Amino acid sequence: MQIEPFALERWFAAHEADNLMLAESGVRPLDPTRFDLVPEDFGYVIPTDGDPGLRAHIGERYDRDADEVLLTCGAQEANFVTFAALMGEHAVVVTPTYQSLHALPEAFGAVTRVELDAGADWRLDPEAVAEAIRPDTALVVLNNPNNPTGRVHRPDRVRAVYEHAADAGAYLLCDGVYRPFAGADEVPPPAASLGPYGVSTCSLSKAYGLAGLRFGWVAGPREVVEAAAQWKDYTTISPPAVSQRVAEQALEPETEAEILAESRDLAARNHELVREFVDRHGLAWTEPETGVNAFIEVPDGFFGGRSFCERVVEEAGVVLAPGEAFDQPDRFRLGFGDETAHLEEGLERLDELLERHA
Numbered sequence: 001m002q003i004e005p006f007a008l009e010r011w012f013a014a015h016e017a018d019n020l021m022l023a024e025s026g027v028r029p030l031d032p033t034r035f036d037l038v039p040e041d042f043g044y045v046i047p048t049d050g051d052p053g054l055r056a057h058i059g060e061r062y063d064r065d066a067d068e069v070l071l072t073c074g075a076q077e078a079n080f081v082t083f084a085a086l087m088g089e090h091a092v093v094v095t096p097t098y099q100s101l102h103a104l105p106e107a108f109g110a111v112t113r114v115e116l117d118a119g120a121d122w123r124l125d126p127e128a129v130a131e132a133i134r135p136d137t138a139l140v141v142l143n144n145p146n147n148p149t150g151r152v153h154r155p156d157r158v159r160a161v162y163e164h165a166a167d168a169g170a171y172l173l174c175d176g177v178y179r180p181f182a183g184a185d186e187v188p189p190p191a192a193s194l195g196p197y198g199v200s201t202c203s204l205s206k207a208y209g210l211a212g213l214r215f216g217w218v219a220g221p222r223e224v225v226e227a228a229a230q231w232k233d234y235t236t237i238s239p240p241a242v243s244q245r246v247a248e249q250a251l252e253p254e255t256e257a258e259i260l261a262e263s264r265d266l267a268a269r270n271h272e273l274v275r276e277f278v279d280r281h282g283l284a285w286t287e288p289e290t291g292v293n294a295f296i297e298v299p300d301g302f303f304g305g306r307s308f309c310e311r312v313v314e315e316a317g318v319v320l321a322p323g324e325a326f327d328q329p330d331r332f333r334l335g336f337g338d339e340t341a342h343l344e345e346g347l348e349r350l351d352e353l354l355e356r357h358a
């Protein structure tokens with residue numbers, strides 16, 4: 001079995017330490033002192049699938065019970081154990097998307113990619129998904145809201161994709177890490193609530209400002225969660241006790257509402273600055289609908305996302321994400337979730353660089 005190098009993580013590892021980061025996909029970290037960080041008990045016996053009360057609380061979001069939720073180390077592990085559990089011969093993956101959503105099933109089997117329509121605001125075409133489904137398709141994979149585009153797939157289209165998957169006896173795995181940025185009426189119901197073939201993954205890494213917590217989950221049919229849990233026994237066994245303690249507090253309804261309101265305010269303020277930047281330089285993009293990722297075309301005079309991003313690191317000390325990490329070499333991703341002052345500083349440096357090269 002072979003896994004391709006994770007382009008974005010390798011790029012970050014090379015540049016993030018010494019430069020101004022405008023490539024993260026979540027909001028600035030929350031101040032940890034707002035939480036009680038000490039678990040009541042580290043526990044001699046640790047519930048391997050995670051605290052049942054917390055699982056039940058998370059399950060309510062999907063109309064599922066505690067046994068239909070597995071707590072994981074971030075959405076990355078949630079996706080990993082789900083792929084390991086469910087992947088058979090073949091998966092259909094809607095792209096562009098976060099690399100692990102196609103690289104992992106490609107390591108386990110065969111993948112047919114179905115491209116979003118860049119010329120139509122990255123629209124999802126359920127009929128193209130249906131055409132790609134084969135008799136041996138085990139999984140259809142979606143990321144909604146989508147990374148890198150920040151676009152939201154509409155409810156009727158997601159429902160149609162679910163129906164096509166279910167008709168073929170395949171699960172729909174929808175990674176929903178960017179859902180919490182949007183209000184409940186701005187996104188379709190999560191996949192895990194659509195029926196017996198729906199599986200959702202999520203985490204506190206993006207809209208909650210808790211990426212360092214490494215806390216996520218899988219929600220879905222009991223047989224899927226059980227099969228994923230079997231894999232998790234070999235990866236990280238149980239969720240970290242401290243992370244679980246913080247997650248409990250972050251997901252407590254009043255605290256959650258406060259955290260998400262702060263994040264949405266920050267995202268809206270920063271989105272406006274990015275819109276002004278894009279307009280100022282006449283750049284092309286499909287404006288994101290939610291989250292803090294902007295997927296922008298490489299400015300004229302530069303050749304490809306990677307070469308543009310290398311120039312930006314060298315000359316401006318700013319890290320952007322090359323479109324090549326999403327197999328979209330004509331674009332770059334700009335993350336605008338950090339403190340506004342930090343974003344302003346980064347955009348000023350980009351202004352200077354683009355003016356120099358105009």
Ligand SMILES: Cc1ncc(COP(=O)(O)O)c(C=O)c1O
Nearest residue numbers: 025074075076098147177203205
């Ligand atoms: C779509 C998607 N899924 C999963 C992840 C990883 O999330 P986590 O940090 O919770 O492991 C990311 C991170 O960027 C992502 O964009």
